[in-house]
Amino acid sequence: MGKLRGSLPRLLFDRQGPLTRELLREPGGFGLGQLPVKKKPDATTTMVCGYCSTGCGLELHLKDGAAIGLSPSTDYAVNMGMACPKGWEALAPLDAPDRATTPLLRDKGGTLRPVDWESAAGHFVTRMKAIQQEHGKDAVAFLGTGQLPCEELALLGSFAKFGMGLKHGDGNTRQCMATAVVAYKQSFGFDAPPYSYDDLEQSDVLVFVGANPCIAHPILWERVCNNPHRPRIVVLDPRRTETAQAATDHVPLHPKSDLWLLQALAHVLIRDGLIDRDFIGAHTSGFEALDAALRDFELERAAGESGIAVAEIERLARLIGRGQRVSFWWTMGVNQSHQGVRTAQAIINLALITGNIGRPGTGANSITGQCNAMGSRLFSNTTSLLGGRPWDDATHRAKVASVLGIDAGRFPEEPGWAYDQIMEGILDGSIRGLWVVATNTAHSWISQDDARQILDRLDFLVVQDMYHSTETAAHADLVLPAAGWGEKEGTFINSERRIGLIKQVRRAPGQALSDFRIFKLLAEAWGVGEMFRSWTSPEAAFELLQRCSEAQPCDITGIGGYAMLEDLRGIQWPLPAGATVERCSQRRLFEDGRFHHPDGRARLIHEAPRALPEKTSDAYPLLLLTGRGSSAQWHTQTRTGKSAVLRKLAPASAYVELSPRDAMELGIEPDEQVIVRSQRASVRARAFISHVVQPGQVFMPMHFAITNRLTLASFDPYSRQPAYKACAVKLERLEANPS
Numbered sequence: 001m002g003k004l005r006g007s008l009p010r011l012l013f014d015r016q017g018p019l020t021r022e023l024l025r026e027p028g029g030f031g032l033g034q035l036p037v038k039k040k041p042d043a044t045t046t047m048v049c050g051y052c053s054t055g056c057g058l059e060l061h062l063k064d065g066a067a068i069g070l071s072p073s074t075d076y077a078v079n080m081g082m083a084c085p086k087g088w089e090a091l092a093p094l095d096a097p098d099r100a101t102t103p104l105l106r107d108k109g110g111t112l113r114p115v116d117w118e119s120a121a122g123h124f125v126t127r128m129k130a131i132q133q134e135h136g137k138d139a140v141a142f143l144g145t146g147q148l149p150c151e152e153l154a155l156l157g158s159f160a161k162f163g164m165g166l167k168h169g170d171g172n173t174r175q176c177m178a179t180a181v182v183a184y185k186q187s188f189g190f191d192a193p194p195y196s197y198d199d200l201e202q203s204d205v206l207v208f209v210g211a212n213p214c215i216a217h218p219i220l221w222e223r224v225c226n227n228p229h230r231p232r233i234v235v236l237d238p239r240r241t242e243t244a245q246a247a248t249d250h251v252p253l254h255p256k257s258d259l260w261l262l263q264a265l266a267h268v269l270i271r272d273g274l275i276d277r278d279f280i281g282a283h284t285s286g287f288e289a290l291d292a293a294l295r296d297f298e299l300e301r302a303a304g305e306s307g308i309a310v311a312e313i314e315r316l317a318r319l320i321g322r323g324q325r326v327s328f329w330w331t332m333g334v335n336q337s338h339q340g341v342r343t344a345q346a347i348i349n350l351a352l353i354t355g356n357i358g359r360p361g362t363g364a365n366s367i368t369g370q371c372n373a374m375g376s377r378l379f380s381n382t383t384s385l386l387g388g389r390p391w392d393d394a395t396h397r398a399k400v401a402s403v404l405g406i407d408a409g410r411f412p413e414e415p416g417w418a419y420d421q422i423m424e425g426i427l428d429g430s431i432r433g434l435w436v437v438a439t440n441t442a443h444s445w446i447s448q449d450d451a452r453q454i455l456d457r458l459d460f461l462v463v464q465d466m467y468h469s470t471e472t473a474a475h476a477d478l479v480l481p482a483a484g485w486g487e488k489e490g491t492f493i494n495s496e497r498r499i500g501l502i503k504q505v506r507r508a509p510g511q512a513l514s515d516f517r518i519f520k521l522l523a524e525a526w527g528v529g530e531m532f533r534s535w536t537s538p539e540a541a542f543e544l545l546q547r548c549s550e551a552q553p554c555d556i557t558g559i560g561g562y563a564m565l566e567d568l569r570g571i572q573w574p575l576p577a578g579a580t581v582e583r584c585s586q587r588r589l590f591e592d593g594r595f596h597h598p599d600g601r602a603r604l605i606h607e608a609p610r611a612l613p614e615k616t617s618d619a620y621p622l623l624l625l626t627g628r629g630s631s632a633q634w635h636t637q638t639r640t641g642k643s644a645v646l647r648k649l650a651p652a653s654a655y656v657e658l659s660p661r662d663a664m665e666l667g668i669e670p671d672e673q674v675i676v677r678s679q680r681a682s683v684r685a686r687a688f689i690s691h692v693v694q695p696g697q698v699f700m701p702m703h704f705a706i707t708n709r710l711t712l713a714s715f716d717p718y719s720r721q722p723a724y725k726a727c728a729v730k731l732e733r734l735e736a737n738p739s
Helices: 007-014 018-025 117-135 150-163 178-188 218-225 242-246 258-271 277-283 287-295 299-306 310-322 340-353 373-379 394-404 419-428 448-455 515-526 538-548 561-568 644-649 660-666
Strands: 043-048 057-063 066-072 104-106 112-114 140-144 168-171 205-209 232-236 249-251 326-330 363-366 433-437 460-465 478-481 487-493 498-504 622-627 655-658 673-677 682-689 697-701 727-733
Touching: 104 117, 117 140, 117 433, 117 460, 117 478, 117 515, 140 150, 140 419, 150 168, 150 373, 150 487, 150 515, 150 538, 168 419, 178 340, 178 363, 205 310, 205 340, 232 242, 232 310, 249 310, 258 287, 258 299, 258 310, 258 340, 277 340, 287 340, 299 310, 326 340, 340 363, 373 487, 394 538, 419 448, 487 515, 487 538, 487 561, 498 561, 538 561, 655 660, 660 682, 660 727
Parallel strands: 043 498, 140 168, 140 433, 205 232, 205 326, 232 249, 326 363, 433 460, 460 478, 622 697, 655 682
Antiparallel strands: 043 057, 057 066, 104 112, 104 478, 487 498, 622 727, 655 697, 673 682, 673 727
């Protein structure tokens, strides 16, 4: 970090209170703008993209030390010169006119007005402590995000849990990856996605379940297209998605019948001897129970539940059983389900009983959603302690306490509430203060109208974000302006466990600070600054995380700091001290057949399928599916909506896909405005008539705020992940409803 120079930083510095000015003077301190203004020669630097979990490498082209453009890296192991539209436009959101540039505090008249950082920090502390004094420490909670670097996630979780004394904190990773986390932990003994992206090019059979990588992860689909083995590509999806259209085999099963179909496949594989008994015997436990449960499995019922004929189920089982290198891939279509964990484990079971794990081109592979969801899973102090350590183990608490230099007595002995439980806590009055960091709850949370009413019940809501214009910021009592990707430094971990660098290549606007610096500022104001004195910079924090990971399955003590990550173009975990790794290497887990349970065996877990929480009826005869709409859109469009290029590539307004048969029966014409009605809300959308959806089903992209007004607040019982993907609706012509 350079010293403050120039008139604007000097002016902003002079306007701060004494506490903030002291922090700004710290070595590596807050430095308003956080970019040296000393001119540098034009150059190029490398970093990873800040959108999805693919984690592509980008070349940032600099002028006077600031990024003026970018291009995809040709020597990065992930993308090898490719980038999706979002990656090409990664800098555009930094220039948006609605950037949050100063703290905003809601006055007595209900208006958000600018204040300085000293006042903002003071109000944060005063209001939050007052709530804790009146209602108990557990009356305040926080919500984080998979959009923050590992170092910021760790500092947020540590300050909130150990400094503020909060028990309850979760992240928006709960909305996308919680199911995969729980499934891996229960089956493998640790949250350990086993694969490398190279497996996409090594398989002779690829099975995608509830995944549409053509749209959601375009660079991964390019890797599939580079597969030289002429693979069979099987897509299990109710919609004939872009991926399904490009596949060799599309299996258009009924929505949320995945578990029926996957268990039927396991039944046929076992029945016909298409399994690897040597691998099962040496490396798994629970096969006898699985075999007994599936022995009397009714294929005819599975066919009825899934809509896939018995003969087709048997054909698919033979395709999997006879493949030499079979890989299974899933994402939100599985995770966002009322029975997502058991569905994910049914996929894992198929890989285990056929011995398709630990070898090139194999694996039970969860594709992550956000750029740093994996970092959130391991280093956010939410569902686990730093390094993926369990909260309820005193030895693990002592280890982290020793590394951080914090009294272990400050550590909760169990994880706090999940996201949905925090929202319920607000509803019943047990949560009175909430700190939301880099996520947009009022748009993305399920059953949105209820979510917004819940947020309005809070005594004090703090929103920390790049933009003052988000749906959640509209409900805030205090808005803290944060720097974004490209305006700070740290590390992201992608889906294949690769740790990559982000760098500061732009100055954050106005008084916006990196989240890391905001957390440090608030810790000082709270009176616990000394507790985090060793967190002098993101790289210093990374060293703490390395020590917390020691002897864990995600051990990264062998990484020689940010310089090594830069030189080797990202490094997959694990890399323990003393281990070596090649530049741009591709490594997978479980090559030795040993898993992370104490006995070294993977668990085969089975449970009978459960019915949909909300079925169709005469009143609501259509099943609404939700998901990604285009590769130019991302989540709530908080960032992609700032790019003129991406706006041109994406639909301009919300639409609903319906089949030609349903359109004809309802008298709906193409592009007609229709009403989509669920038991929770009614919204207007443009009709898009397409054979992509089956009769009896409709689809709406999640990127438009109206979509989650319709969804049903249902959750997987093990992961607490929301089941966004299926609820009952009806369509009505707008002309028939002039009101």
